[in-house]
Amino acid sequence: MNLSRRQFLKGGAATLGGVALLSSPMAYALRNSTKTEAPPETKLEQYDWEKHYYAFAVDTTKCIGCGKCVVACKLENKVPPDPEHTRTWVERYVITEEQEIFVDSPEAGMEGFVQPQMNLKYQGLAISESFFVPKLCNQCEKPPCVQVCPVAATYATKDGVILVDQKRCIGCRYCIQACPYGARYLVPDGDVTPNGYSRVADKCTWCYHRVVKGHPPACVEACPVGARVFGDMRDPQSPVREILRHSRVYTLKPSLGTKPKVFYIGLHFGVV
Amino acid sequence: MSKDTRHLVRAGALLVVGVVVFLLIRQVLVPRSFGEYGYYRGENVQEWASLPLTFSDTSSCNQCHAPVYAQWHSSPHVAVSCENCHGPGIAHIETGAKLTIPEARELCLVCHERLFSRPANFPQVESVAHAGDVECTACHSPHSPAIGGTPPASQTPTAGQTPIATDTGPTSAFPLIPHPLEGRATCSLCHRVEAGLVPLSQSHAGRTDDICLACHQQRKP
Numbered sequence: 001m002n003l004s005r006r007q008f009l010k011g012g013a014a015t016l017g018g019v020a021l022l023s024s025p026m027a028y029a030l031r032n033s034t035k036t037e038a039p040p041e042t043k044l045e046q047y048d049w050e051k052h053y054y055a056f057a058v059d060t061t062k063c064i065g066c067g068k069c070v071v072a073c074k075l076e077n078k079v080p081p082d083p084e085h086t087r088t089w090v091e092r093y094v095i096t097e098e099q100e101i102f103v104d105s106p107e108a109g110m111e112g113f114v115q116p117q118m119n120l121k122y123q124g125l126a127i128s129e130s131f132f133v134p135k136l137c138n139q140c141e142k143p144p145c146v147q148v149c150p151v152a153a154t155y156a157t158k159d160g161v162i163l164v165d166q167k168r169c170i171g172c173r174y175c176i177q178a179c180p181y182g183a184r185y186l187v188p189d190g191d192v193t194p195n196g197y198s199r200v201a202d203k204c205t206w207c208y209h210r211v212v213k214g215h216p217p218a219c220v221e222a223c224p225v226g227a228r229v230f231g232d233m234r235d236p237q238s239p240v241r242e243i244l245r246h247s248r249v250y251t252l253k254p255s256l257g258t259k260p261k262v263f264y265i266g267l268h269f270g271v272v
Numbered sequence: 273m274s275k276d277t278r279h280l281v282r283a284g285a286l287l288v289v290g291v292v293v294f295l296l297i298r299q300v301l302v303p304r305s306f307g308e309y310g311y312y313r314g315e316n317v318q319e320w321a322s323l324p325l326t327f328s329d330t331s332s333c334n335q336c337h338a339p340v341y342a343q344w345h346s347s348p349h350v351a352v353s354c355e356n357c358h359g360p361g362i363a364h365i366e367t368g369a370k371l372t373i374p375e376a377r378e379l380c381l382v383c384h385e386r387l388f389s390r391p392a393n394f395p396q397v398e399s400v401a402h403a404g405d406v407e408c409t410a411c412h413s414p415h416s417p418a419i420g421g422t423p424p425a426s427q428t429p430t431a432g433q434t435p436i437a438t439d440t441g442p443t444s445a446f447p448l449i450p451h452p453l454e455g456r457a458t459c460s461l462c463h464r465v466e467a468g469l470v471p472l473s474q475s476h477a478g479r480t481d482d483i484c485l486a487c488h489q490q491r492k493p
Contacts, residue, residue: 064391072356094389113387114385131389165313212321221329225394
């Protein structure tokens with residue numbers, strides 16, 4: 001046998017190519033892999049994730065700070081009840097005549113902002129402007145959290161939602177550090193995610209289980225003033241497309257190049 | 273075998289063994305659906321997608337609560353979903369689990385207490401000045417909060433539905449009091465819901481004597 005160096009390398013490369021093939025993407029349509037139990041709704045089978053690309057809009061000029069979105073999110077997604085661990089929250093911005101900016105989010109906004117002790121510190125200030133800003137995961141087009149995960153436990157779906165594979169997640173918190181929007185948290189001991197895991201990263205999924213079945217996310221459903229809008233960029237009739245057509249929108253921290261898919265109406269430059 | 277092919281065979285064998293071992297380990301460690309759609313476990317998408325819902329859609333409440341639904345649907349509260357005030361409804365619909373009747377005052381004020389951060393065009397009240405200690409629901413129906421608004425046309429409960437108290441009175445806003453008030457402080461002597469000398473409509477259910485004058489003024493002589 002007289003194998004040249006070139007042939008040898010070729011052979012090796014072919015073998016490695018074969019290995020690489022094993023991990024190549026195959027079918028794209030969402031496959032029903034939980035065969036043991038019937039899915040809750042038949043609509044899920046007909047769902048084609050290539051036909052959707054979701055986006056979200058927040059109209060800060062409408063938000064009344066009732067915090068019902070935070071409450072609904074926690075109930076829908078079994079998020080721990082305490083304000084520190086939360087998938088969404090409402091911030092209050094108070095801007096004085098001197099353009100001094102105050103930001104707070106007592107109880108993550110879920111009690112509303114009505115208790116007297118929540119308003120004490122603003123007494124006597126000359127307030128020029130004040131408004132509420134609901135925050136949630138921006139489901140970035142260029143998500144830093146996905147990049148840093150060492151075990152490929154977080155990823156973007158074809159329809160544009162960043163999910164966490166909590167079975168693979170090792171709870172190292174890199175993604176929590178990497179997110180410039182503070183949208184992730186570590187599920188504390190004693191609490192479990194809807195998938196049944198503890199001490200793993202968790203985040204807003206835009207209620208993926210609802211939207212694939214044609215329901216809006218729980219926070220959108222709960223908003224009494226239409227400040228939260230959910231939509232599909234692939235549908236020209238979608239309310240989000242309508243907003244992008246008619247309003248001036250802004251995204252949070254655009255300079256980071258993360259390309260957020262949550263668009264804000266009526267933001268003040270002080271909002272970060 | 274010549275001297276310079278033997279070491280190639282050995283290296284080749286080593287490579288083959290290495291690849292086989294790698295494949296075996298990979299088979300064990302890498303989950304079945306990894307890489308199906310991208311660099312992640314494909315099955316996980318389905319795991320998220322098939323989680324059960326907790327909140328229903330408000331239209332589903334219409335099936336069994338048509339009278340309340342109709343009232344709510346033509347009120348300013350149409351923007352506030354039933355489950356926003358009563359909590360998630362899937363368990364109630366599917367298993368008959370009880371929903372909460374919320375403590376109204378706290379509930380209302382989360383949205384309606386006057387705050388400097390709220391948009392000015394949203395209806396807000398200073399609760400203490402507006403209502404004192406009186407329950408909001410004494411004057412406002414949660415399902416049709418505007419006072420003196422037009423009640424919806426059809427509110428008769430149909431067979432199989434829970435009968436629910438509805439607002440069916442006439443609609444001239446705040447009729448003036450045509451008679452003197454001396455000696456008539458206890459309005460309920462003569463005005464009771466569907467009873468008394470001059471009966472009151474169902475909209476007055478739960479309204480007590482101490483709040484009548486908040487809405488009714490005496491006609492100027």
